[in-house]
Amino acid sequence: MRFKVTDELVEQFHRDGAAYLPRLFEPGEIEELRAGIDLNLEHLSPRAKIASGADDPGKFVEDFCTWQDNPHYRRVIFGSALAETAGGLMRSTSARLHHDHMLTKEPATRQSTPWHQDQPYYNVDGTQNVSFWIPVDPVSRASTLEFVAGSHLGPWLMPRSFMERQAKWFPEGSLADLPDIEERRQDFRILGWELEPGDAVCFHMLTLHASRGVEPNRRRRVFSVRFMGDDIVHAPRRWKTSPEFPGLAEELPAGAPMHHALFPELWRAP
Numbered sequence: 388m389r390f391k392v393t394d395e396l397v398e399q400f401h402r403d404g405a406a407y408l409p410r411l412f413e414p415g416e417i418e419e420l421r422a423g424i425d426l427n428l429e430h431l432s433p434r435a436k437i438a439s440g441a442d443d444p445g446k447f448v449e450d451f452c453t454w455q456d457n458p459h460y461r462r463v464i465f466g467s468a469l470a471e472t473a474g475g476l477m478r479s480t481s482a483r484l485h486h487d488h489m490l491t492k493e494p495a496t497r498q499s500t501p502w503h504q505d506q507p508y509y510n511v512d513g514t515q516n517v518s519f520w521i522p523v524d525p526v527s528r529a530s531t532l533e534f535v536a537g538s539h540l541g542p543w544l545m546p547r548s549f550m551e552r553q554a555k556w557f558p559e560g561s562l563a564d565l566p567d568i569e570e571r572r573q574d575f576r577i578l579g580w581e582l583e584p585g586d587a588v589c590f591h592m593l594t595l596h597a598s599r600g601v602e603p604n605r606r607r608r609v610f611s612v613r614f615m616g617d618d619i620v621h622a623p624r625r626w627k628t629s630p631e632f633p634g635l636a637e638e639l640p641a642g643a644p645m646h647h648a649l650f651p652e653l654w655r656a657p
Contacts, residue, residue, distance in 0.1 A: 390468045392475030400476050400517070404539030404594035407580045408472070408587045412521065416467050417584045421523045423459030424608045427489050432456070434630060438498060438549060445496025445601065450489045451630040460487055464612060469519060470653035476589060477515040479616030482654040483645055485511065486630055488611040492530075495603040500549065502568045504538070505613075506592035507546040508556055508629040511645065515616025516592045522609045526582040530601045532590075533579040535568065539591035556626055568595070614653075615645055 390411050400406045412420075432453050439447035454460045463469070464484065474482040492498070505518065520532050545562040548555050568575055580588060590596060592613070601607045621643050623636040632649060639647055 390472055392472055397476060397478065400589060400591070401478075403534070403536040403576075403578060405534035405536065405578055405588060405590040405596070406476075408519075408589055410585050411469075411472065411519075411587045412463075412467060412585045414585065416463050417523050419459045419463050420521060420610045421608070423457050423463070424489055424491065424523060424610060426459060427453055427457060428491060430456075438500075439496055440498065440550070443497050444603075445493040445498070446491075447493075447496050447498045447500075448489075448491045452486045453489070454484070454487045460610070463610075465653060469612060470614065472589075473517050473519075473614035474616070474654045474656065476517045477614070477616035479515045479618075480656040481617055481652055483615045483619070483650050483652045485509070485516070485613040485615050485619075485645070485650060488613070488630075490607075490609045490611060492601045492607040494601060494606050496607075497600040499600055500532075500596075500598045501552075502535075502565055502595050502597040503546060503549075504544055504593045504595055507543050507562070509592065510622055510624060510628045510632060510635070511592075511615065511619050512622040513615070513619035515618045516614065517589050517616075518592060518611060518613045519587050519589050520609055520611050521587045522582050522607060523584050524606050524608050525584065526607055526609075527602065527605065528579060528581045530599050530605065530607060531579045531582060532588060532596055532598045533577050534588075534590055535595040536576040536578050538595040539593040541593075543593065544595075556624070556628070565595070568597070615650065619645055621645055 435450040
């Protein structure tokens with residue numbers, strides 16, 4: 388294992404819900420991800436979306452669940468230290484892929500990614516999970532992904548659409564709304580790191596996180612991948628999850644482990 392998951396790192400991840408992983412990837416792996424993102428941008432899937440407005444001088448492009456069609460993504464997901472690192476961070480005996488997510492903010496994009504938790508948008512229950520946010524371009528502290536330390540230990544909060552702020556997932560009023568973190572930044576312990584290609588950050592699916600736009604002279608291409616551990620089970624929703632997995636509820640009942648070809652097991656403890 389090239390990247391060492393230390394006890395200190397695991398403790399930080401479980402305490403704060405996020406951690407910095409310097410030099411997790413080798414240069415060749417970052418080149419693979421660059422090629423994968425560029426291929427993805429040239430051939431967006433039906434799940435892709437433009438997450439910025441028409442008046443934005445830049446553009447924010449997202450796409451989901453394209454690893455099966457993108458050989459560059461597959462080589463990194465299956466061949467790097469990711470899965471073993473995920474297993475160690477989760478304190479799990481296994482690491483299973485949930486999905487991949489490409490996020491590209493072109494230079495001068497103003498659109499921020501608002502504060503949110505990820506798990507309420509998803510189709511899973513359980514606590515053993517980890518997401519990796521992997522930039523292939525240098526990321527300044529001003530435009531990096533930020534986290535509210537310890538927020539993964541708190542309640543699930545209302546997921547809303549990023550631009551219209553609508554409750555399209557859980558019914559309105561069924562979960563508490565997020566606090567206004569930007570107006571009260573001094574009240575929270577906010578984590579964030581300047582990153583170079585090869586670095587990554589990891590975070591729990593319930594950790595509150597957000598990012599701002601990017602500078603006029605910077606492009607921010609990011610590959611994100613999410614892993615599930617031993618206690619994660621299927622949680623079909625009555626609404627469309629993000630990402631969605633059409634037909635999965637007919638094949639995998641509620642409460643079942645995520646043992647399905649869409650979610651390959653990539654690591655198991657010896």
